Amino acid sequence: MLMSVIARSCEPVALPELKGARVLITGLTPAFGFDIARAFADHGAHLVIQSPDDSPEMTELAAVLAESSSEMRLFTTALDTNEAASRFMQSAAQDAGGFDVVVNLVTIGGASRLESADDVEDMISDALFLPLRLTEVAANRMRLVWAEGGILNVVRMADAAGGRAMMLADMLRAELSDLTRGLARQWTEQGIRINAVAPPTSIAAMGGEGQASEADVAAIALQLASRKGRSVSGHVLDAAGAARRWC
Numbered sequence: 158m159l160m161s162v163i164a165r166s167c168e169p170v171a172l173p174e175l176k177g178a179r180v181l182i183t184g185l186t187p188a189f190g191f192d193i194a195r196a197f198a199d200h201g202a203h204l205v206i207q208s209p210d211d212s213p214e215m216t217e218l219a220a221v222l223a224e225s226s227s228e229m230r231l232f233t234t235a236l237d238t239n240e241a242a243s244r245f246m247q248s249a250a251q252d253a254g255g256f257d258v259v260v261n262l263v264t265i266g267g268a269s270r271l272e273s274a275d276d277v278e279d280m281i282s283d284a285l286f287l288p289l290r291l292t293e294v295a296a297n298r299m300r301l302v303w304a305e306g307g308i309l310n311v312v313r314m315a316d317a318a319g320g321r322a323m324m325l326a327d328m329l330r331a332e333l334s335d336l337t338r339g340l341a342r343q344w345t346e347q348g349i350r351i352n353a354v355a356p357p358t359s360i361a362a363m364g365g366e367g368q369a370s371e372a373d374v375a376a377i378a379l380q381l382a383s384r385k386g387r388s389v390s391g392h393v394l395d396a397a398g399a400a401r402r403w404c
Contacts, residue, residue, distance in 0.1 A: 172383045176201035177227060179253050180382070183207040183236065183291060184262035187214045189313065191222075192371035193260060196379055198226035205249055205256070207232045239290050246294040255302045258382045259295045259309070261288040265329070266315035281329050284312065289336060292351060296344045305348030307381050310337070311374055314356045326356040334393045341391030350390035352381055357397060369396035376400045 180202045182194050187210060198204055204226045208215050211233040223229040232249065236242045250256055265284045288310040299306045312333060314322060333355050341351045354377060356368055369377075376399040380386050 172200055172379060174384055175379070175382060178202045178257045178382065179205070179255060180258040180260070181205045181207070181249060181253070181256045181295070182260045182262065184209070184264075184287075186210045186262075186264075187212065187218060189264055189371065190262050191218050193262070193311075193375045193378055194222050195225070196375035197258070197382075198222050198229070200379070201227050202258075203228040203253070205230050205232070205253055207234060207236065207245065207249070209233070209235060236287055236291075239286070242287055242290045243294050246291055247298065250295070250298040255298060255304050255306075256295060257304065257306045258378075259291070259306070260378055261291050261308070261310045263288055263310070263312045264315055265312065265325070277325055277328055280325065281332050284329070285332065285336065288312070289340075292340055296340070296347070296349045296351070299349050300344070300347045305387075307350040307352070307386065309378055309381055310351075310353040311378075312353065312355050313368055330355040330393060337393055338391045345390060350381070350387070352390060353393045354396045355393050357395070369398075370400065372400035373397055374399075 175197065178197070178200075180197045182190060182197075182204065184190065185194060185206050185208045194204060194206060204222060206219060206222070206229065208231065215233070216231075219229065219231040230252075232245070234241070234245050236245055263284055265280065292308050292310060295308055310333070312329065314326060333353050337351055337353045344351060354369060354374055373396040377394055377396045380399075381389060
């Protein structure tokens with residue numbers, strides 16, 4: 158299991174370099190992502206939020222984020238195809254003048270319905286097509302404006318218990334690791350860093366390690382976006398407990 162390569166400390170976190178940073182977070186919903194966005198907002202970042210949820214609850218959460226961020230825009234554009242994802246990323250980047258940080262959030266559910274290895278592969282393919290496409294387009298936009306930045310793909314499971322879920326987590330992590338390393342190598346010369354957070358492996362889960370909380374993922378995302386994370390790329394990081402380690 159890959160451990161985080163970022164130095165751990167319990168010193169108070171002060172990241173003034175994030176003030177005014179242009180941060181895109183995709184896939185945010187009332188169920189997951191708010192604390193991650195709020196962490197950047199509290200550091201004075203300029204937020205662009207994409208959500209598949211256009212409910213009144215999402216509107217209320219966006220209003221809360223707008224109170225603390227330097228600037229905040231919410232889009233409820235559906236990103237259900239490669240074309241839609243590409244079009245949104247290009248348009249959002251152009252409107253914002255580019256992004257310094259991109260965080261793509263993906264939640265996988267339905268492991269209990271898996272009946273074969275083919276089902277697992279199909280679910281993983283469906284889950285990763287969007288962050289893969291968003292990463293490619295975001296990295297290309299950063300390259301076009303000569304911007305060095307970081308992209309973090311966060312994949313979590315709605316139901317992480319049981320043998321099928323553990324099998325899915327292991328295969329998902331392996332596939333995500335391969336994609337992350339390949340993308341990081343592709344974009345490293347442009348100064349673009351690509352990392353990921355995945356569910357714990359079956360061995361870790363049997364050892365009592367749970368999924369990372371939003372606070373854990375927020376800690377990882379902030380560290381990767383800060384000066385401390387500018388040499389970190391190509392890793393699937395273990396986020397569980399990060400909020401306690403970086404207090």
